[in-house]
Amino acid sequence: MTNHTCREMAALVTPYVDGTLGPTEVELADRHFAACTTCGALLGAERAVRALLRDEAGVLREPAPTSLRERVQPGATVVAFAPRAVTRRPLWRRVPLAAAASLLVALTGIAAAGLLAPSGTLLAAQLTLDHLKCTWLTRGDPGPDPVAAAHEWREHHGWDISVPPSSTAPPLRLVGVRRCLFSDGAMAHLVYEHDGQSVSVFILPTARPASPETAIMGHEAVTWSRNGRTYAVVASLAHDEIARVGAYLQEQIR
Amino acid sequence: MASRVSRPEEAPVPPGFDAQALAYLDGLFGVAMRLTRDRSAAEDLVQDTFLKAVRSAHRFEAGTNLKAWLFTILYNTFRNARRDASRDPIDVDSEAVDLAADVTAAAAGDPERQLLRAARGAELRQALDELPDAYRRAVWLRDVEDLAYAEIARILEVPLGTVMSRIARGRRLLFLRLTGQGEEGGSRSASAPRDARRPQPR
Numbered sequence: 001m002t003n004h005t006c007r008e009m010a011a012l013v014t015p016y017v018d019g020t021l022g023p024t025e026v027e028l029a030d031r032h033f034a035a036c037t038t039c040g041a042l043l044g045a046e047r048a049v050r051a052l053l054r055d056e057a058g059v060l061r062e063p064a065p066t067s068l069r070e071r072v073q074p075g076a077t078v079v080a081f082a083p084r085a086v087t088r089r090p091l092w093r094r095v096p097l098a099a100a101a102s103l104l105v106a107l108t109g110i111a112a113a114g115l116l117a118p119s120g121t122l123l124a125a126q127l128t129l130d131h132l133k134c135t136w137l138t139r140g141d142p143g144p145d146p147v148a149a150a151h152e153w154r155e156h157h158g159w160d161i162s163v164p165p166s167s168t169a170p171p172l173r174l175v176g177v178r179r180c181l182f183s184d185g186a187m188a189h190l191v192y193e194h195d196g197q198s199v200s201v202f203i204l205p206t207a208r209p210a211s212p213e214t215a216i217m218g219h220e221a222v223t224w225s226r227n228g229r230t231y232a233v234v235a236s237l238a239h240d241e242i243a244r245v246g247a248y249l250q251e252q253i254r
Numbered sequence: 255m256a257s258r259v260s261r262p263e264e265a266p267v268p269p270g271f272d273a274q275a276l277a278y279l280d281g282l283f284g285v286a287m288r289l290t291r292d293r294s295a296a297e298d299l300v301q302d303t304f305l306k307a308v309r310s311a312h313r314f315e316a317g318t319n320l321k322a323w324l325f326t327i328l329y330n331t332f333r334n335a336r337r338d339a340s341r342d343p344i345d346v347d348s349e350a351v352d353l354a355a356d357v358t359a360a361a362a363g364d365p366e367r368q369l370l371r372a373a374r375g376a377e378l379r380q381a382l383d384e385l386p387d388a389y390r391r392a393v394w395l396r397d398v399e400d401l402a403y404a405e406i407a408r409i410l411e412v413p414l415g416t417v418m419s420r421i422a423r424g425r426r427l428l429f430l431r432l433t434g435q436g437e438e439g440g441s442r443s444a445s446a447p448r449d450a451r452r453p454q455p456r
């Protein structure tokens with residue numbers, strides 16, 4: 001670019017290629033680009049790249065995995081925000097509807113107890129979706145290494161979590177460590193199996209006042225805060241079972 | 255005790271909203287992959303995007319571009335989830351690199367013809383991935399997703415002029431790489447941070 005005019009005209013190359021210039025500018029640009037080697041080359045290069053990318057757009061995007069497609073199907077999405085709508089559509093074919101509903105009640109109970117204020121219902125619904133999704137997605141997984149999973153969490157999210165390992169008493173098997181949907185992912189979700197039942201441990205990166213136990217409609221939840229973290233254990237287990245699980249987890253998380 | 259345990263009115267999702275949004279799933283996943291470079295993180299990001307979109311569907315203005323709106327939510331979600339969101343690679347915009355001389359030299363023949371031999375598919379994606387983040391994001395939203403400058407400006411939260419200059423530089427740099435001039439010709443820009451999470455001292 002050798003003079004002021006050329007520099008000005010060069011700025012028109014990109015909008016020219018994208019077809020966003022007005023007729024007067026197009027006319028000016030046409031005249032200049034035909035005469036100027038530099039601008040002509042820029043025009044040719046940008047136009048060629050644009051054409052190539054548009055041609056290849058379908059391949060470049062990568063198709064979304066089937067698992068993701070299922071996760072965002074309308075039924076799955078609607079239940080997250082409008083639990084009353086579950087009767088309208090089939091949701092989560094693999095999850096019994098009654099289980100989903102009663103778990104939701106349990107989670108709402110936690111919300112009412114103050115742990116998950118202020119947007120209790122919404123969050124409870126999100127946790128439900130996350131709990132169902134994760135327990136379904138991780139079914140049959142060999143499960144991560146707890147130390148590696150905690151390390152990876154620290155790397156990706158910038159704050160520490162403890163990941164209690166699997167145990168034989170109580171019979172807990174770690175099957176997954178995930179980011180929970182709530183609050184832009186600022187919540188960890190550990191998924192365990194307890195004799196075929198799913199146990200969810202939600203970890204918030206802040207300490208919140210929480211009632212120690214909540215029991216609603218057969219679902220039990222244990223919550224506590226320690227060292228700037230708040231923990232919520234949710235499972236469809238008997239009272240003494242979840243008490244044992246809670247005690248084990250509290251023992252492990254220090 | 256929770257100050258508010260139930261939302262007063264659950265706003266209804268407009269009819270057909272889900273299906274329309276689902277049509278952009280591949281596009282959203284493609285961008286999420288570029289942003290996170292990790293399949294499961296990309297899936298989470300897209301799912302979060304859908305949840306938020308449905309939650310605020312009643313606020314979507316009919317007649318505006320649903321696709322641009324979804325990408326805006328996706329980028330916002332990505333930015334919010336990142337702790338160092340404020341450290342976007344602004345510095346790439348202040349680089350006085352217009353690549354004009356390099357491109358003039360490289361595009362001496364017929365540029366379209368030169369790109370006929372260029373990489374396609376996964377290799378082309380790889381070449382895009384090697385561009386500085388700021389350039390790739392702008393070029394991708396323009397040329398792969400066919401969004402307008404103003405929409406891209408809103409999504410990326412940068413001025414319109416910056417969008418245009420990033421698209422310009424991104425395309426030129428990509429042209430140089432694809433025609434095999436990238437290493438020597440683009441050396442100045444190639445040193446721009448590949449990833450915003452690893453900014454380089456300047």
